[in-house]
Amino acid sequence: xxxAHAQLxxxxxxxxxxxxxxxxxxxxxxxxxxxxxxxxxxxxAPDMFTLTQQVQSACDGVKFLAxxxxxxxxPKHPDTEATxxxxxxxxxxxxxxxxxxxxxxxxxxxxxxxxxxxLPGKGAKAGDWLHEFNLPNTYFxxxxxxxILRHNGVTLGKTDFIGPVTLHxx
Amino acid sequence: xxxAHAQLxxxxxxxxxxxxxxxxxxxxxxxxxxxxxxxxxxxxAPDMFTLTQQVQSACDGVKFLAxxxxxxxxPKHPDTEATxxxxxxxxxxxxxxxxxxxxxxxxxxxxxxxxxxxLPGKGAKAGDWLHEFNLPNTYFxxxxxxxILRHNGVTLGKTDFIGPVTLHxx
Numbered sequence: 094x095x096x097a098h099a100q101l102x103x104x105x106x107x108x109x110x111x112x113x114x115x116x117x118x119x120x121x122x123x124x125x126x127x128x129x130x131x132x133x134x135x136x137x138a139p140d141m142f143t144l145t146q147q148v149q150s151a152c153d154g155v156k157f158l159a160x161x162x163x164x165x166x167x168p169k170h171p172d173t174e175a176t177x178x179x180x181x182x183x184x185x186x187x188x189x190x191x192x193x194x195x196x197x198x199x200x201x202x203x204x205x206x207x208x209x210x211x212l213p214g215k216g217a218k219a220g221d222w223l224h225e226f227n228l229p230n231t232y233f234x235x236x237x238x239x240x241i242l243r244h245n246g247v248t249l250g251k252t253d254f255i256g257p258v259t260l261h262x263x
Numbered sequence: 264x265x266x267a268h269a270q271l272x273x274x275x276x277x278x279x280x281x282x283x284x285x286x287x288x289x290x291x292x293x294x295x296x297x298x299x300x301x302x303x304x305x306x307x308a309p310d311m312f313t314l315t316q317q318v319q320s321a322c323d324g325v326k327f328l329a330x331x332x333x334x335x336x337x338p339k340h341p342d343t344e345a346t347x348x349x350x351x352x353x354x355x356x357x358x359x360x361x362x363x364x365x366x367x368x369x370x371x372x373x374x375x376x377x378x379x380x381x382l383p384g385k386g387a388k389a390g391d392w393l394h395e396f397n398l399p400n401t402y403f404x405x406x407x408x409x410x411i412l413r414h415n416g417v418t419l420g421k422t423d424f425i426g427p428v429t430l431h432x433x
Contacts, residue, residue, distance in 0.1 A: 096266050103394045137307070138413040206433070214433055221429040224273045229425055232402035239403075240410045243308040254403055258395045260385040263378065 097162040097199035100223065104155040105191055107235050108184050110256040111151060114242055114249055118144075119177055121247040129177060135241050146172075147238045148180050152187045154231025159191045161227075162202045162219055267332040267369035270393065274325040275361055277405050278354050280426040281321060284412055284419055288314075289347055291417040299347060305411050316342075317408045318350050322357045324401025329361045331397075332372045332389055 122129035160167035207222040292299035330337035377392040
């Protein structure tokens with residue numbers, strides 16, 4: 094198993110799960126007869142990101158996992174989304190980008206050094222960056238998207254968060 | 264690198280981060296002159312777990328990562344905590360358990376089949392269980408602990424969530 098590619102496949106699934114949570118948010122708003130757009134600016138705290146920003150950040154986390162661990166340049170997404178439709182388009186753009194990656198594009202990924210713009214002069218080994226920064230950070234944004242929607246009454250459960258798990262008969 | 268052990272080390276750090284978030288919660292309550300125990304029953308939605316249950320679930324996620332991927336039996340923790348002190352003791356018990364694991368105890372971990380009590384007759388390959396269930400689920404509980412505290416006004420930021428990242432000079 095190629096860990097980098099396996100985590101990218103998992104994060105691809107999380108993006109598809111996120112798409113369904115947002116659709117449940119729209120359905121909830123329509124059932125309650127409020128404008129779904131109200132949800133886009135909801136936050137868990139005044140100094141936390143909005144739902145829109147949480148979605149953008151989750152998208153970036155997945156995109157950068159693919160780009161950084163394969164040593165390639167990620168496409169730019171300037172965070173201009175202001176509607177659910179635009180967020181779905183953002184998710185689909187990232188899905189289209191990451192679903193094109195093959196396991197062999199991550200060969201030797203553990204030898205890479207990852208740099209971060211906000212930490213000039215410093216680098217992290219790719220494994221440390223994946224385990225200590227990218228995964229916790231991206232799961233933070235996915236979970237906070239889910240938490241904002243749940244806090245606003247959207248009907249979702251843990252199985253919606255986790256999505257399908259690959260099982261076999263014993 | 265041994266992925267199973269590397270993720271356990273990362274989750275050990277997350278438990279230590281969680282300890283600090285809870286301490287920040289107590290400090291916030293004391294500054295605002297309310298009983299810190301109020302935070303323990305706080306939830307993001309009426310049908311989501313309380314802070315206490317989120318902490319217990321995060322602890323279990325880390326404990327089971329170590330036990331299942333090493334093919335050993337986890338210690339039992341019966342979810343009886345009702346105070347911050349008892350939650351700190353639970354976190355410390357799990358830290359004491361997982362910090363005893365050495366990388367070689369996870370040798371051949373990818374060959375293991377993981378079973379789940381709620382899915383009789385089914386099993387998951389250890390890598391699938393780690394990537395598709397254990398990590399997203401445990402990060403869900405860590406993030407929701409953080410979200411509940413932030414939603415209740417506790418002063419924390421993303422660097423508190425992530426904790427220290429292993430860096431080197433370029």
